Amino acid sequence: xxxxxxxxxxxxxxxxxxxxxxxxxxxxxxxxxxxxxxxxxxxxxxxxxxxxxxxxxxxxxxxxxxxxxxxxxxxxxxxxxxxxxxxxxxxxxxxxxxxxxxxxxxxxxx
Amino acid sequence: xxxxxxxxxxxxxxxxxxxxxxxxxxxxxxxxxxxxxxxxxxxxxxxxxxxxxxxxxxxxxxxxxxxxxxxxxxxxxxxxxxxxxxxxxxxxxxxxxxxxxxxxxxxxxx
Numbered sequence: 396x397x398x399x400x401x402x403x404x405x406x407x408x409x410x411x412x413x414x415x416x417x418x419x420x421x422x423x424x425x426x427x428x429x430x431x432x433x434x435x436x437x438x439x440x441x442x443x444x445x446x447x448x449x450x451x452x453x454x455x456x457x458x459x460x461x462x463x464x465x466x467x468x469x470x471x472x473x474x475x476x477x478x479x480x481x482x483x484x485x486x487x488x489x490x491x492x493x494x495x496x497x498x499x500x501x502x503x504x505x
Numbered sequence: 506x507x508x509x510x511x512x513x514x515x516x517x518x519x520x521x522x523x524x525x526x527x528x529x530x531x532x533x534x535x536x537x538x539x540x541x542x543x544x545x546x547x548x549x550x551x552x553x554x555x556x557x558x559x560x561x562x563x564x565x566x567x568x569x570x571x572x573x574x575x576x577x578x579x580x581x582x583x584x585x586x587x588x589x590x591x592x593x594x595x596x597x598x599x600x601x602x603x604x605x606x607x608x609x610x611x612x613x614x615x
Contacts, residue, residue, distance in 0.1 A: 416612050417536050424530035498608035502526050 411491040414468040422467030521601035532577030
């Protein structure tokens, strides 16, 4: 019989109802994070490295960006083997803040 | 003949073309500033005191909020006698970032 080992989840994700508008806007108010969200909106799922705004970004900075995006209810990070996979919580975010992400992404410079 | 006295304008306002999206979002990513923008969207023009989020806000904090809103191209401040009058640069902002302000204001809690 396999032993049951309780463990804390690796990442925590807020309920969208608990995310205030100013926190969501703060998460989006950064060129790098906005680029990451745009990339995640285009792809279905991205590893942390693939979601990174550039190759030279320090790992701690990338971690912090991902943490802020998670806290704003924008992304979900799950562990898949040795990789961390990120997905956009698009449907949930759109339900909480209708039209907001679409307006932000539409106004992002190409 | 009235003497011509050159003077610096009391406040400077950016061209909307020079305002990046992240700066605009940063200005809106604050409950107090968002409240001020909402109030200015409803009224045509407001003095700094009337635009304030609350009566007890320190003058320096209020000044800073107004400065950030000006820098993001969201408001225009003009001197009218001894009063400073603020107006929302709604048409210009909407032209620069179509749909953004509407989406943000629509998602603001009542």
